[in-house]
Amino acid sequence: MFQIVFIKQVPSSTKIKLDPVSHTLVRSGVKMQANPYDLHAVMAAVEVKKQLGGKIVAVTMGPPSADAVLRQAIMYGADEGILVSDVLFAGSDTWSTSYVLSKVINHLGKGDILWFGKQAIDGDTAQVGPGVAAQLSYPQLTEMTKIVDLDEVSITVNKRTDFGYNIVKVPYPVVITVCKEANVLRSIALNDWERATCSSIQMMNASQLDVDVHKVGLKGSPTRVVGIAVPSVKNETVWLDHPARLGQIIKDLIDNEK
Amino acid sequence: MKSNNSLIRLNEKSCTNCQSCIAACSYGALTFDVYPQFDFEACTLCNACVDTCPNNALHLYIPEDRYNQELIKDGDTIWVVVELNHGRILPVVFELIAEANRLSIQYRQPKKVVALLMGEHSEYLIDHLFKYGTDQVYYAHHPRLNLQLDEDYASVLADLAIKHAPSIILVGATSFGKAVSARAAALLHTGLTADCTALHIDPQSENLIQTRPTFGGNLIASIETKRHRPQMASVRQAVMKTLEPNPKAKGETIKISIPDDLLLSNVQIIRNEIRNTIFSLSDAQVIVAGGKGMKTKANFDYLNELASLLGGQVGGSRVAVDKGWITHDKQIGMTGLSVSPKLYIACGISGQIQHMSAVTSSDTIIAINNDPDAPIFQYAQFGILGNVEEILPLLIAELKMGEKMVDVFQFEL
Amino acid sequence: MKSDIIIIGGGLLGCATAYQLSKLTDAKITLIERKDIASQATARAACLLTKSRTKLALMQMVQETYNAISELQQIFNDDLGYSQVGSITAVSSIDSHSAIEQLCHVASEFGLETQWLESDEVAAKLPWINADTITKALYVPTDAYIDSALLCNAYANAAKLNGVSIMTRVGVEAILSEANKITGVILSTGERIDAPIIINATGSWVNRLMHPKYGALGTTPVRSHFWISESKPDIFPINQPFAILPDAKAFTRPDVGGLIIGIRESKCISYDSSQWPNDIEDVHFSPDNGWMTLSENAALFEKYYTDIRSLGMAHYVAGPSCYTPDSMFLIGAMETTQGLYVAAGCCGGGVAMSGGIGKLMAEIVLGKECFVDKNLFNPMRFKNIDPYSENFRNQCAEARSNKKGG
Known part of the structure; x- marks a missing residue:
């Protein structure tokens, strides 16, 4: 089994502090980490490897410093890491990112299972997994909550839908995106850290991947962010005098979310 | 700014060294040394610094050559992809049809609103689409489409979009809608904005401006697909208003037979379970958590009941775990789980920083x-003062009394 | 606004001082905290209340903390997360024997119940430990740990009951004085509070309000950190004693099924507090999440716990301890200006010492006879220092590196 897990480097916290005076964002010093959903994807790959053997490669696209998230993936059980990095990639949107990542698979040959987290906590788009699947013409299983069955040719999983669950079976190769329910992240031990720290990370750039530079980066991305705003934040606690009123508010909040 | 190949440029004359750009950067790509210094490798061109600058000293530099190219000819329709659940149209579809109508009239030359219905034996739904504001229905039929497989839906959507060139495609941001739209956008090599909460047409460019929450809802981004068509957006459920149904409304239906060779999904659905989906505590949308003020383990029964009424999960503070009222894996806090639900109900939790x-x-x-x-209470939007064992039973009673949560199955057709 | 005494800082030292002062005087006391009570370094402490110390004065101060805790427990009918599990100080080299014997001697003189443990007794109390490696182990059955945030809030709430006004989410912009006499403070809101006495208990920020106008304080933040292991209640029972392992430069403490492991690196890291952000959440203590330190010290710790390298770590907590070059606190009057006092430089002992530091501070401010020799803690004992300089910061870091106990 050749499994590839895609990891995104994201800020450790998506909390945004608003300076009360200037109303600007306060984010002094940003700590980065692997997208939490992606670590669940690594755990799923490890589960498969335990049964079927083979190799797990973690891939990230980002700045050179993103090698830290590959090492994080190695701590959780990936065998090696590939860092896809090129200044030409800066500003890539989900389409361009999917394009580059599909080129990585082309470069590696073929993967049996391509794992992604359900979504990234900074962008929340849930697009790159299906995007890579489409570019490679692989089938896609989004929002996996459990591996139900496995063999040499196919995988059966539980996937979440808006109305419940589907149990679906698909032959390899396949793209699967993983929910946090799929497994429990194990605790990392010093051994894991030491192994990850000693691992060498392979670098790949645009020319090595035979990427059409017109399709990547800010220039090649179909979408463009044209504005960023901070939603209005609460100032004062609204005090309620009766639980019934609180009940109404909770109902309204829940209804709005549906 | 050191880097000349940087795509964000600084006008040093306008810069007052206020450093607000540095604070605005979510990726740590800006540092300060006489002027803002820009780490091009870390920058994702999210534009936050440009937007924050009070003096308009920063600009996103867009190389001219790309934008002198002519836009692919814009289409004259807005499509809404119809998602079904057990033979019924999801409410979000009607919301999207209404939104498509509202967008249409923002153009100098209004666009036609088209609903794309896929499946077999689904003709009976077409009139509902007209009733809620559709001008035209594309009915793509093939028995396999009733299986609602991502790959098949996306192939058909992409194939028809290439043939009929809509300007905009709207999809409900359901689990299925997001998976299908992401796949179709990749096939179409076009832009897709997920989970939109507002849409409008820019009066000058007539591009679709898509607004969506990002960074876990802590930022609101506006996104545009400048040159690629169609412009695709998935839209959150229950944020757009539906139109008043017009029972007499009629429109044109175009039936399209889908050839077998477009439907090549090899995904096999073994079983389909309709039941409430369960989220783990770390991913739950609603969390009811108890702390020291719960006083007894028995009082946690209230939390369990409240959580199940709201489809949520129960967690606890460090003290609650220490007292054995709840298990260690449910501990929320610095030495437990971090959570980011839509709704967090803190019961008898004082709000120490380790928890908050x-x-x-x-x-x-x-x-x-x-x-x-x-x-x-410094963090809470809503507060109620009192003992949990007195308030929770009343709250639960209130919630039970009016159990009429929005139910997708009960949408009136 | 007017007050008789202003305390700046709502961490353990500020709140304990407010509590101890409020017991001794009816003066109008105002405590000002920029964020929330117990929200900064206090929330990241390992919370050991080690009674046995090498200096008598320090033992007296810890005893005051225990006294305060039982008062607060009674006032609020709340255990404050207090857990009397006892402590074991265990050594494995002949070199350390004289130190541990000295510790035992001083402790017994002070009247503490102590007991030498055989290795099988150590193994029974600490199931995870490799007892064969231990040559001498001192057990203090009455040692405890506590929840530092609950303790700090209890100090604050008890002070409030005694009439102290507590202002949170308001910062102090500047300390004001005229003719070498304190006159009050300016708040971040622009408001002014007049007061003839100010106690600066702002921990990592203590120099920011003082230096250079009122003198330099000989302390700087130094990184302290600990790990919390995955839950393994069979080998890490919740009621096991906390352990101090001087030869591994480490301590351990039970924590809901897991083990807290604190390790002191051979070269500690200090910070320039002039560059310190307003919220320690924004400080990057360890880009490597502390693994480097654990890796460096694993060989030492392995002697006590063979599986340290494969033990899963669920959490890593890092925070600042404000060290001084001689590892003694800064408590007392700033001679530069009448009415200006300081309680700072906790040297990693803020939780255990809080009650004593607060009491001593209160006695000094009120001009009462002190229960310990206040000269030990004279805040101006370091002359001609630049607290932000690398040289000085290194001295403070070394004080932590060379520290033996918990």
Whole structure:
């Protein structure tokens, strides 16, 4: 089994502090980490490897410093890491990112299972997994909550839908995106850290991947962010005098979310 | 700015060294040394610094050559992809049809609103689409489409979009809608904005401006697909208003037979279970958490009942775990889980920083506590003062009384 | 606004001082905290209340903390997360024997119940430990740990009951004085509070309000950190004593099924507090999440716990301890200006010492006879220092690196 897990480097916290005076964002010093959903994807790959053997490669696209998230993936059980990095990639949107990542698979040959987290906590788009699947013409299983069955040719999983669950079976190769329910992240031990720290990370750039530079980066991305705003934040606690009123508010909040 | 190949440029004359750009950068790509210095490798061109600058000293530099190219000819329709659940149209579809109508009239030359219905034996739904504001229905039929497989839906959507060139495709941001639209956008090599909460047409460019929450809802981004068509957006459910149904409305239906060779999904659905989906505590949308003020383990029964009424999960503070009222894996806080639900109901939790640092990403915090000075109220949008064992039963009774949560199955057709 | 005494800082030292002062005087006391009570370094402490110390004065101060805790437990009918599990100080080299014997001697003189443990007794109390490696182990059955945030809030709430006004989410912009006499403070809101006495208990920020106008304080933040292991209640029972392992430069403490492991690196890291952000959440203590330190010290710790390298770590907590070059606190009057006092430089002992530091501070401010020799803690004992300089910061870091106990 050749499994590839895609990891995104994201800020450790998506909390945004608003300076009360200037109303600007306060984010002094940003700590980065692997997208939490992606670590669940690594755990799923490890589960498969335990049964079927083979190799797990973690891939990230980002700045050179993103090698830290590959090492994080190695701590959780990936065998090696590939860092896809090129200044030409800066500003890539989900389409361009999917394009580059599909080129990585082309470069590696073929993967049996391509794992992604359900979504990234900074962008929340849930697009790159299906995007890579489409570019490679692989089938896609989004929002996996459990591996139900496995063999040499196919995988059966539980996937979440808006109305419940589907149990679906698909032959390899396949793209699967993983929910946090799929497994429990194990605790990392010093051994894991030491192994990850000693691992060498392979670098790949645009020319090595035979990427059409017109399709990547800010220039090649179909979408463009044209504005960023901070939603209005609460100032004062609204005090309620009766639980019934609180009940109404909770109902309204829940209804709005549906 | 050191880097000349940087795509964000600084006008040093306008810069007052206020450093607000540095604070605005979510990726740590800006540092300060005489002027803002830009780490091009770390920058994702999210534009936050440009937007924050009070002096308009920063600009996103867009190389001219790309934008002198002519836009692919814009289409004259807005499509809405119809998602079905057991033979019924999801409410979000009607919301999208209404939104498509509202967008249409923002163009100098209004666009036609088209609903794309896929399946077999689904003709009976077409009239509902007209009733809620559709001008035209494309009915793509093939028995396999009733299986609602991502790959098949996306192939058909992409194939028809290439043939008929819509300007905009709207999809409900359901689990299925997001998976299909992401796949179709990749096939179409076009832009897709997920989870939109507002849409409008830019009066000048007539591009679709898509607004969506990002960074876990802590930022609101506006996104445009400048040259690629169609412009694709998935839209959150229940944020757009439906139109008043017009029972007499009629329109044109175009039946399209889908050839077998477009439907090549090799995914096999073995079983389909309709039941409430369960989220783990770390991913739950609603969390009811108890702390020291719960006083007894028995009082946690209230939390379990409240959580099940709201489709949520129960968590606890460090003290609750220490007292054995709840298991260690449900501990929320600095030495437990971090959570970011839509709704966090803190019961008898005083709000120490070790706890709050793990919950402040929640959209709404509601606090029940008998101490008006408890720090939790500094974070809570709604607060109620009193003992949990008195308030919770009344709250549960209230919620039980009016159990009419929005149910997708009961949408009136 | 007017007050008789202003305390700046709502961490353990500020709140304990407010509590101890409020017991001794009816003066109008105002405590000002920029964020929330117990929200900064206090929330990241390992919370050991080690009674046995090498200096008598320090033992007296810890005893005051225990006294305060039982008062607060009674006032609020709340255990404050207090857990009397006892402590074991265990050594494995002949070199350390004289130190541990000295510790035992001083402790017994002070009247503490102590007991030498055989290795099988150590193994029974600490199931995870490799007892064969231990040559001498001192057990203090009455040692405890506590929840530092609950303790700090209890100090604050008890002070409030005694009439102290507590202002949170308001910062102090500047300390004001005229003719070498304190006159008050300016708040971040622009408001002014007049007061003839100010106690600066702002921990990592203590120099920011003082230096250079009122003198330099000989302390700087130094990184302290600990790990919390995955839950393994069979080998890490919740009621096991906390352990101090001087030869591994480490301590351990039970924590809901897991083990807290604190390790002191051979070269500690200090910070320039002039560059310190307003919220320690924004400090990057360890880009490597502390693994480097654990890796460096694993060989030492392995002697005590063979599986340290494969033990899963669920959490890593890092925070600042404000060290001084001689590892003694800064408590007392700033001679530069009448009415200006300081309680700072906790040297990693803020939780255990809080009650004593607060009491001593209160006695000094009120001009009462002190229960310990206040000269030990004279805040101006370091002359001609630049607290932000690398040289000085290194001295403070070394004080932590060379520290033996918990």
